[in-house]
Amino acid sequence: MNDKQLKWLSYITCLVMFCATFGGMVVTKTGSGLGCGQEWPLCNGKFVPAYTVSSMIEYSHRAVSGMAGLAALASLIAFWKYKRDRRDLMAYVIGTSVFVIVQAIMGALAVVKPQSAAIMALHFGFSLIAFASSVMLALGMRRVEQAKGPIDLERLPRVSKGFRNLVWGTALYSYIVVYIGAFVSHTDSREGCSGWPLCNGEVIPELSGGVGIAFMHRVAALLLLIVVAVMGHFAYWRNRDNREIQMLGISATVLCLLQVFSGALIMATMHNEEVYVFSALGHTLLISALFGVLCYLSVRVWQLSRPVKAEMRQDHSMPSEKIV
Numbered sequence: 001m002n003d004k005q006l007k008w009l010s011y012i013t014c015l016v017m018f019c020a021t022f023g024g025m026v027v028t029k030t031g032s033g034l035g036c037g038q039e040w041p042l043c044n045g046k047f048v049p050a051y052t053v054s055s056m057i058e059y060s061h062r063a064v065s066g067m068a069g070l071a072a073l074a075s076l077i078a079f080w081k082y083k084r085d086r087r088d089l090m091a092y093v094i095g096t097s098v099f100v101i102v103q104a105i106m107g108a109l110a111v112v113k114p115q116s117a118a119i120m121a122l123h124f125g126f127s128l129i130a131f132a133s134s135v136m137l138a139l140g141m142r143r144v145e146q147a148k149g150p151i152d153l154e155r156l157p158r159v160s161k162g163f164r165n166l167v168w169g170t171a172l173y174s175y176i177v178v179y180i181g182a183f184v185s186h187t188d189s190r191e192g193c194s195g196w197p198l199c200n201g202e203v204i205p206e207l208s209g210g211v212g213i214a215f216m217h218r219v220a221a222l223l224l225l226i227v228v229a230v231m232g233h234f235a236y237w238r239n240r241d242n243r244e245i246q247m248l249g250i251s252a253t254v255l256c257l258l259q260v261f262s263g264a265l266i267m268a269t270m271h272n273e274e275v276y277v278f279s280a281l282g283h284t285l286l287i288s289a290l291f292g293v294l295c296y297l298s299v300r301v302w303q304l305s306r307p308v309k310a311e312m313r314q315d316h317s318m319p320s321e322k323i324v
Helices: 003-030 053-082 087-112 117-146 161-186 209-237 243-268 273-305 308-314
Strands: none
Touching (some): 003 273, 053 117, 087 117, 117 161, 117 273, 161 209, 209 243, 243 273
């Protein structure tokens, strides 16, 4: 396979992973987790389930998850055969394959034996890592396919270790916020805080039960916006010779800002179930996109913070990339 074919394979894998992640969100937001009863892989004892909404949602998610596993396996085989010298791409495709298997196993266990809210929130976290890995694979392969001629590593703009650590910390903290948000969903604490931006009309409400969980998520989300905005500021103003880093920083900031506004939309549609499902899905999709961007940015700043000689040893066979 040539680079263009590998790029499209990575795109397809990323798309299927997105559909699997999105399907999991739909299952959670519509409460269809037991639409097939406590049976797996059959649905209520049948290979083709009865045509009820919950069973079709759950069964469709299982089918797409299976396709995601096959796509990850195909990518793993192809990249192992044609790009095993690219350690970054191999790390992405292995991460995609491992975590799609882990989340599938956790999903099956959740059906057969009910799990705690903490474990179910972790299930979504693993799904998100699998999706983010596929995003990094697609973006990384796009860079390789678009590159031309032998690379001139001396011309690659470096990033500071301080900025690298800031990006890493932001990505890690975003995962924590994602986990807290998933925990809110699985503990059914979404109505713990009414109104926005205040919680039940108070700056600091009484922190008990679902109120405490929902308020903790709001505070964590606000801190994430601040951290991402600071990171985006440094990405743009301290890396003027690296347009890729600038654009990734801007993308992360915009996505995080939209994420905050989508949280307000959730509160506005809380008591309209038909509209709430869509606003909640949009909220989750935005954080998924943000996490994917931060993960890819984390890898890029790691690559660009190392000494040139170290990068040359790893990427001696890497095609060049256009220096913007």
